[in-house]
Amino acid sequence: MGFGSDDGYATHEVHNQAAVLADYNAFTGDLALQQAIALFDGGWAEAGLIKCGALTGSAHVQGLARMADRNRPELRSHDRFGNRVDEIEYHPAWHELMAGLRGSGYHSLAWKGQQPGAQVARAGVSYLWNQAENGVCCPGAMTFASIGALKIDADLLARYQEKILSNGYDPRPVPAEEKESLGVGMAMTEKQGGSDLRQTQTSARPAGPNSGPGAAYLLTGHKWFFSVPASDLFLTLARTDKGVSCFLARGWLENGERNHLLIQRLKDKCGNRANASSEVEFRDLHAVMLGEEGRGIPTILEMAHLTRLECAIASAGIIRQATSQAINHARTRSAFQRRLVDQPIMENVLADLAVEAEAHLWLAMRAAAALDNAEEKALNRIITPVAKYWICKRAPLAVAEALECHGGNGFIEEHLMARLYREAPLNGVWEGAGNVICLDVIRALQKPEAAGAVLDEIALARGAHPALDASLGVLSDRLARPGELEADARRTVEQLANALSASLLLRHAPNAVSEAFCATRLGNGAMALGTLPKGSACAAIIERAAVAAG
Ligand SMILES: Cc1cc2nc3c(=O)[nH]c(=O)nc-3n(C[C@H](O)[C@H](O)[C@H](O)COP(=O)(O)OP(=O)(O)OC[C@H]3O[C@@H](n4cnc5c(N)ncnc54)[C@H](O)[C@@H]3O)c2cc1C
Known part of the structure; x- marks a missing residue:
């Protein structure tokens, strides 16, 4: 018996440490998720979601997530002979996670087969993966959303779509033609402004005699943020004589060369560390104009509208994971x-x-359902930024509270709570920070059909709760004067989000949940979490939320 052994020399017995929440099924263990997926026509995807839930709830994936986060990607700017290669080296855990995520159809499920509820089913996959590891969700989200913009150019879509939607994962740094599957990124943000893309400095000149949509260009300039610079394809913005235009560029050219993109350095980030985010320079980068010349911002917003939805789903997933962990901890300590x-x-x-x-x-699921339904175009236009603003805004608060439930253990990097805490603010920043999203909502509300669509959706639960009826009255008055909304935009968007959620909960969730929500989120409730009114059915609410075995 050595001196270092616990036997005989133990100073204490380890007890009353909480049980680990791992090796559970994050789909079958989540009653509300299953109900939402079924209600919004995603039931056909159940078998895949069950598989995805088992994977994302597994101890194995939790381990990979920790490894990928701790072993950050590194820039390999040159090979050993001094040739510029501009590659990213990842830990093997990253690649295994990427293969699992793509295998679940994270990027493809919404576009394959076009079944009703396809966006909802894909949102379910995203919700589950965002509980596992958020770094890999970034390339998954951008690849999913790229289809929104590529649809503008039938030739480009036809050329790349099949490989973009392949569920395989091929990280090799080779041209698209040699690969079975492709990943897509987007590089818009420059040093002088990410929200105000009209300030784009990167310039584009025709590479040959043709110009305009579908023509080849050479781009020169920089991008201050470019996540996944190892993407096979990426959308970017550059200025021509007619203004800021959108372009599609390849990571590797047909002749096998790296496109003319120099990765200057990788960002040292607060969260999302498994994922490489870079600063790059374009030096005569080869690219093809996508969409109308001078209309690059609306073109790329076709993609950004989808990544904004993704931010809402992702933050909802993060909050769900934090809540599951907190309940598990408190039940076992x-x-x-x-x-x-x-x-x-x-x-x-x-x-x-x-x-x-x-x-x-x-x-979040209602926003995905609105995207699925062509008749809900007006609702889709507004519910996505509303959800993006509010869910992302609440994530840091909810995650901090859930972390606190763990006491000191929650603050230690061995626990996934610490990673979630570092991750929580990010969805509120990228794809349009809070104020910018509120401005987008206000812009959408200038159209009476958007205001009508959102009020109609809230009114589906009219009469179910006096606080909802009161909120509907206030919102109807306010939305009737769209010209006066900007200064008070955050309050309006927050109230819209809460009224939408209340309406959904009153129609689809147990009374205990909807009552607690309406009592605290629609009136003048207290500011902190943990302030449900006396008499709330707390035990029943927790029982519903706790990860069920199975
Ligand atoms: C980890 C990470 C990865 C990223 N990856 C990518 C990527 O792959 N590709 C890419 O293109 N970008 C990427 N970004 C950049 C991101 O999209 C931008 O940071 C974001 O859009 C905000 O732009 P900005 O940083 O220039 O801030 P600014 O535009 O300067 O905004 C600063 C603040 O001002 C507010 N603001 C701006 N305009 C107004 C207004 N009119 N009224 C009131 N308030 C306003 C904003 O809400 C924000 O809070 C990434 C960022 C991060 C953190």
Whole structure:
């Protein structure tokens, strides 16, 4: 028996440490998710979602996520002979996660087969993967969303679509023609402005005699943020005589050369560390004009509208994971002779987190459903930025609260809560930060059909709760004067989000959840989480939210 052994020399017995939440099925263990998927016509995808839920809830994937996050990607600018290669070296865990994510159809499910509920089914996959590892979700999201912009050019779409939608994963740095599957990125943000893309400095000149949509150009300039610079294809913006235009560029040219893109360095980020985000320079980058010349911002917004939806789904997934972890912790740890979950204040905090998580799930899935339904174009236009703003805004608050439920262990990097905490603000920044998204909502509300669509959706639960009726009245008045909305935009968007969630919960969730939500989110509730009114059915709410076995 050596001196270092615990046997005989143990100073203490390890007990009352919470159980690990791992090797569960994140889909079958989530009642509300299953209900939302079925209600919004995604039921046909159930078998795939069950498989995805088993994968994303597995201890194996949790381990990969930790490894990918701790072993950050590195820039390999030159090979050993001094030739410029501009490649990214990832830990093997990244590649295994990427293969799993693409295998689940994260990027493709919405576009294959065009079944009703396809966006909802894909949103379900995204919701699950965003509970596992968020770095890989970035390339998955951009590849999914690229189809929105590529649809503008039938030739380019026909050329690349099949490989973009392949569920395989091929990270080799070779031309698209040699690959079975392709990943797509987007590089818009420059140093002088990411929100105001009209400030784009990168310039484009025709590479040959032709110009305009579909013609070849050479781009010179820089991009200050470019995630996944190892993408096979990427959309970017550059200025021509007619203004800012959109371009599609390849990572590797047909002759096998790296396109003329120099990765200057990788960003040292607060979160999303498994994923490489870079600063790049374009030196006569080969690219093809996508969409109308001078209309590059509306063209790329076709992609950004989808990545904004993705931010909403992703943040809802992050909040769900944080809530699941907090409930698990509080159920399996005791203090002052009682399980934490049985301490009244903690029970209120957990129930409030569960209400928060379920509200965001329904809002995000409703936004995905609106995208599925061609008749809901007006609702789709507005519900996506509303969901993006509010769910992303709430994620840091909810994750911090869930972290606190874990005590000190939640702050330690061995626990996934610490990673979630670093990740939580990001969806609120990229794809349009909060104010910019609110401005987008206000812009959409200038059209009476958008305001009408969102009010109609809220009104589907009219009469179900007095607080919702009151909120609907306030919003109807305010939206009737669209010219006065900007200064008060955040309040309006927040109220729209909460009224939409209340309407959804009143129609589709148990009374305990909807009542707690309406009582605290529609009126003048307290500011912190854990402030559900006395008499709320906290135990029932927690029971519904706890990850079920199976
Ligand atoms: C990890 C990470 C990865 C990224 N990856 C990519 C990528 O792959 N491709 C890419 O193109 N970009 C990427 N970005 C950049 C991101 O999209 C931008 O940071 C974002 O759009 C904001 O732009 P900005 O940083 O220039 O901030 P700014 O545009 O300067 O905005 C700063 C603040 O001002 C506010 N603001 C702006 N305009 C107004 C207004 N009119 N009224 C009120 N407030 C306003 C904004 O809401 C924001 O809070 C990434 C960013 C991060 C953090």
